[in-house]
Amino acid sequence: KLFLIVIVDxxxxxxxxxxxxxxxxPNPVVKIAYSEKFSDVYDYFRALLKKDxxxxxxxxxxxxxxELNAANYTVWHYRRVLLQALQKDLREEMRYITDIIxxxxxxxxxxHHRRMxxxxxxxxxxxxxxxxxxxxxxxxxxxxWQHRQWVIQEYKLWDNELEFVExxxxxxxxxNSVWNQRHFVISHTTGYSSPAILDREVQYCLNQIRKAPHxxxxxxxxxxxxxxxxxxxxPGLLEQVLELKExxxxxxLLAFLVDCYEDAxxxxxxxETLNRALEVCEYLAQEKDTIRKEYWLFLxxxxxxxxxxxxxxxxxxxxxxxxxxxxxxxx
Amino acid sequence: xxxxxxxxxxxxxxxxxxxxxxxxxxxxxxxPERYASLETTRLTVMFFAVSGLxxxxxxxxxxxxxxxxxxxxxxxxxxxxxxxxxxxxFRGSSHIGIPYSVKGPGVLHPYDSGHVAMTYTGLTSLLILxxxxxxxNKQACLAGLKAxxxxxxxxxxxxxxxxxxxxxxxxAACICYMLDDWSGMDIQKAIEYIRGSMxxxxxxxxxxxxxxxxxxxxCAIASLCLMGRLEEALSQRxxxxxxxxxxxxxxxxxxxxxxxxxxxxxxxxxxxxxELLDVFQYTNYEKNRNYILSTQDRLVGGFAKWPDSHPDxxxxxxxxxxxxxxxxxxxxxxxxxxxxxQRAFQHLQQLQQTWRDxxxxxx
Numbered sequence: 037k038l039f040l041i042v043i044v045d046x047x048x049x050x051x052x053x054x055x056x057x058x059x060x061x062p063n064p065v066v067k068i069a070y071s072e073k074f075s076d077v078y079d080y081f082r083a084l085l086k087k088d089x090x091x092x093x094x095x096x097x098x099x100x101x102x103e104l105n106a107a108n109y110t111v112w113h114y115r116r117v118l119l120q121a122l123q124k125d126l127r128e129e130m131r132y133i134t135d136i137i138x139x140x141x142x143x144x145x146x147x148h149h150r151r152m153x154x155x156x157x158x159x160x161x162x163x164x165x166x167x168x169x170x171x172x173x174x175x176x177x178x179x180x181w182q183h184r185q186w187v188i189q190e191y192k193l194w195d196n197e198l199e200f201v202e203x204x205x206x207x208x209x210x211x212n213s214v215w216n217q218r219h220f221v222i223s224h225t226t227g228y229s230s231p232a233i234l235d236r237e238v239q240y241c242l243n244q245i246r247k248a249p250h251x252x253x254x255x256x257x258x259x260x261x262x263x264x265x266x267x268x269x270x271p272g273l274l275e276q277v278l279e280l281k282e283x284x285x286x287x288x289l290l291a292f293l294v295d296c297y298e299d300a301x302x303x304x305x306x307x308e309t310l311n312r313a314l315e316v317c318e319y320l321a322q323e324k325d326t327i328r329k330e331y332w333l334f335l336x337x338x339x340x341x342x343x344x345x346x347x348x349x350x351x352x353x354x355x356x357x358x359x360x361x362x363x364x365x366x367x
Numbered sequence: 368x369x370x371x372x373x374x375x376x377x378x379x380x381x382x383x384x385x386x387x388x389x390x391x392x393x394x395x396x397x398x399p400e401r402y403a404s405l406e407t408t409r410l411t412v413m414f415f416a417v418s419g420l421x422x423x424x425x426x427x428x429x430x431x432x433x434x435x436x437x438x439x440x441x442x443x444x445x446x447x448x449x450x451x452x453x454x455x456x457f458r459g460s461s462h463i464g465i466p467y468s469v470k471g472p473g474v475l476h477p478y479d480s481g482h483v484a485m486t487y488t489g490l491t492s493l494l495i496l497x498x499x500x501x502x503x504n505k506q507a508c509l510a511g512l513k514a515x516x517x518x519x520x521x522x523x524x525x526x527x528x529x530x531x532x533x534x535x536x537x538x539a540a541c542i543c544y545m546l547d548d549w550s551g552m553d554i555q556k557a558i559e560y561i562r563g564s565m566x567x568x569x570x571x572x573x574x575x576x577x578x579x580x581x582x583x584x585x586c587a588i589a590s591l592c593l594m595g596r597l598e599e600a601l602s603q604r605x606x607x608x609x610x611x612x613x614x615x616x617x618x619x620x621x622x623x624x625x626x627x628x629x630x631x632x633x634x635x636x637x638x639x640x641x642e643l644l645d646v647f648q649y650t651n652y653e654k655n656r657n658y659i660l661s662t663q664d665r666l667v668g669g670f671a672k673w674p675d676s677h678p679d680x681x682x683x684x685x686x687x688x689x690x691x692x693x694x695x696x697x698x699x700x701x702x703x704x705x706x707x708x709q710r711a712f713q714h715l716q717q718l719q720q721t722w723r724d725x726x727x728x729x730x
Binding site: 189 | 394395396397398399400402403404405406407408409410412413416430433434436437438440460461462463464465466467469476477478524525527528529530566567568569572573574576577578579580608611612614615617618619624625626627646648649650651654
């Protein structure tokens with residue numbers, strides 16, 4: 037009986053339309069073997085598309101087409117055309133897109149569609165909560181974070197975001213997406229220029245490192261906020277890091293040390309500083325980060341060439357690269 | 368005499384060339400319905416298979432001419448009145464329902480247009496198959512490309528509108544590079560967008576403020592290399608910092624973001640970036656190789672993102688490219704920016720020389 041209903045339905049509602057099949061010619065490549073049902077839906081979709089029909093039956097069919105393949109960007113575009121042409125209820129569309137994203141949160145088209153609807157409604161009020169829900173299922177979903185940044189920036193919803201970041205870092209201090217969000221929020225609100233903020237952030241990092249030493253994200257953040265603000269000149273930092281080296285060592289700590297020494301050498305080329313830097317490189321290469329042994333040895337050679345005694349003569353490195361100009365003579 | 372355990376270990380790191388050839392052959396034929404989400408991107412799937420076969424030096428197993436015809440049937444050509452120039456390029460498949468045709472003029476259809484990633488993979492696939500691009504309407508492709516660039520320098524994928532980010536800058540750079548014509552994009556604006564996508568941790572995100580990621584870092588660096596602007600756009604200090612970010616992605620194989628699991632495809636995305644930055648030689652080849660091969664599907668061929676997972680064309684192709692970078696025997700070398708074999712790249716260079724010679728003789 038259900039079979040007959042489907043047949044009658046298509047005869048009644050679609051009789052005027054000539055379905056349009058896909059045409060791959062005589063030698064199709066990467067052909068997908070669709071079932072009859074799948075082909076039917078899309079054959080009618082293609083027919084509607086050709087006519088650019090603006091109707092409720094077309095709108096209903098886009099939902100069927102999306103269910104079969106939510107990655108078809110043409111279907112989504114046509115649906116948006118219909119949403120506007122037929123003056124559809126955008127609140128209802130928000131509910132629809134919410135359900136689809138929950139089912140398929142790693143699809144580009146669905147997030148783009150949501151963004152368009154939010155823009156048309158000019159209403160971001162559901163977004164932060166919705167994205168938080170998606171992130172609760174996958175805290176590193178790139179699309180979710182991207183949408184979140186767009187909403188916050190577009191509608192100036194900065195107020196509670198740092199709190200959100202701190203909550204997520206408590207749940208997983210190794211979530212790199214959250215550290216990135218931290219930088220996003222602070223750089224767009226208070227910024228890092230004030231010594232008070234910078235120091236607060238440096239201490240925050242070091243505290244997280246004490247709790248979870250083997251965490252590249254925290255070290256990347258620390259280096260990131262200091263690398264152009266004088267890594268080696270931040271008061272007390274080098275001492276704190278050298279202290280941590282004894283009890284909370286990691287390849288990231290040691291790499292950070294090398295970078296501190298390099299920064300110091302750029303401002304004041306001292307033999308002792310260079311030796312320390314070379315030592316840490318050796319330690320990394322031979323013991324603490326052996327997978328990158330060749331890189332640390334390369335860095336060692338590079339530092340030697342830039343800041344060592346031979347730098348004055350301007351000899352090229354064994355790698356064939358030239359040391360940069362402007363070497364300080366050792367007094 | 369090898370012990371059973373040694374034998375098992377040896378087998379586990381054995382590269383199964385023939386299985387991969389058959390995997391790509393099957394990919395080029397028919398895929399089951401569960402691959403429906405690939406419909407609009409079928410041309411990129413073809414690229415993975417065809418370029419994969421090229422890397423394996425196994426292009427002889429396919430009918431190149433028939434495939435070339437199929438690709439040309441996907442070209443969105445100008446209509447009689449040329450009113451659709453800003454929509455030209457290549458489609459990902461026949462999903463819109465345009466009747467099969469390999470020549471112009473284009474058919475007027477309210478929703479037919481090219482997709483930047485399909486134009487890119489259409490051109491690379493034609494090159495790999497030995498075509499001379501003589502049936503590509505280059506001016507139309509470039510007009511279509513130009514229409515996709517936004518004020519901020521990034522590109523959309525399609526003229527109807529889509530998300531915009533660094534992926535499509537890479538596609539655009541490849542297109543301009545192959546067609547030897549940069550009038551299709553505003554290079555300066557693209558460079559600004561790329562620079563703006565550099566994160567505090569010295570990797571590149573999909574756009575400004577976004578988390579740094581191995582795939583987007585590849586798009587950034589490879590684009591700048593193709594433009595010939597790497598050292599103009601980035602200082603030596605920045606390049607050194609980027610090198611550090613990239614080289615820290617190796618865990619065994621490579622991951623795409625700090626504190627994420629490794630995934631075979633990053634052996635290419637990050638590996639190729641490191642190669643472009645001259646420091647791939649300092650990575651650990653053995654651990655990288657062992658990881659990639661641990662994701663090899665010994666039964667059906669191909670590679671997956673993780674061990675004991677289902678292989679797919681993208682990971683199969685990029686796994687091979689990852690092995691090619693470390694010099695795996697019997698694999699062709701891959702051009703790290705354009706992501707085609709050096710052989711296909713040489714074919715492109717010869718073509719471009721012919722174009723220049725012909726342009727010189729026209730008065």
